[in-house]
Amino acid sequence: MSLRTFFENKYHESLNYYRYFFDDLNEYGNPEQADEAFYFIHGFDGSPGQIRFAIPSLFQKFKDRFYIRSLFLPEFSVSTPIWEKYSPENQSLRESKINEDLCDLAKKFDKVSVVASSTGFYDFLPVYPHLSKEIQKSLQLFWVASAPDYADDSMWEKLFFPLNGFEYNDFRWFALPNSNLLTFINPEASLTHNWKFAAQNRILIKHDLESRFKVLGSSWTYLSSDCMNWLLNHCTENITAPIDIKAYVLSATKDGYWQGQSIPEMKQVINKYITPQSMIWKDNSHLWVNTPENISELLSLAT
Secondary structure (H helix, E strand, O other), X not given: OOHHHHHHXXXXXXXXXXXXXXXXXXXXXXXXXOOEEEEEEOOOOOOHHXXXXXXXXXXXXXXXXXXEEEXXXXXXXXXXXXXXXXXXXXXXXXXXXXXXXXXXXHHHOOOEEEEEEOOHHHHHOOOHXXXXXXXXXXXXXXXXXXXXXXXXOOHHHHHHHHHHOEEEOOXXXXXXXXXXXXXXXXXXXXXXXXXXXXXXXXXXXXXXOOOOEEEOOEEEEEEOHHHHHHHHHHHHOXXXXXXXXXXXXXXXXXXXXXXOOOHHHHHHHHOOOOOOOEEEEEOOOOHHHOOHHHHHHHXXXXX
């Protein structure tokens, strides 16, 4: 058995792992009893269930008077291999579903808060101009863990593609390791985060939030920089000015996806697409900026 096949087999096994947040559950609360509505759009290889990581913050502010719907399509299920998810056909389905869901929610609620995680914001971008002006006015945007509109070439690809990589639909996919020992190379390589806030502390584990699989005791994930860049270009190529929406942004200053860009450089990218009412900057990595107190601070800016 080749190493490539060995890694693929282990990855397929992981699609049935028990997870706390990485699943396809896409609806929370009773829309008939809710005062606030939230629509969650996950990022690249994310999942509908990831929004549950924000529920403690939502409950603290709204108690049980909120309703969440997450974007979900079978083509993007957590049981679907990542390389099968991304195609022009599937992306068209994704954009149509976002449009359909927002139109439906706007019929039920006077205001809908779109929560876009990471690159999920870019999925929302091409949909917004096609919504009616009335629906546009009913929306506000929370962009959590902002992400750049281009993925730089990865040193990981040069190292691991010869080991376990393959091409699928013209995109180069490879598996890369996660370990806290590798964060000196890139902060997104972390596996755990020691969260502390006031008297609370907890060890957060990436396996519960994102797709990871075990090979010989180490944790791995699949990535394709060229697939991500195709997606980002597809979503942004027709955006010529910032969309007109109330927007609030949470960003990590140690975000490995931004590749060490300064805050002014990050703002320059963000401002190409939105003009935020407020922006929050935290000294965290991409995933671990989404902690309860940071989400609560973001919510406090608008609601």
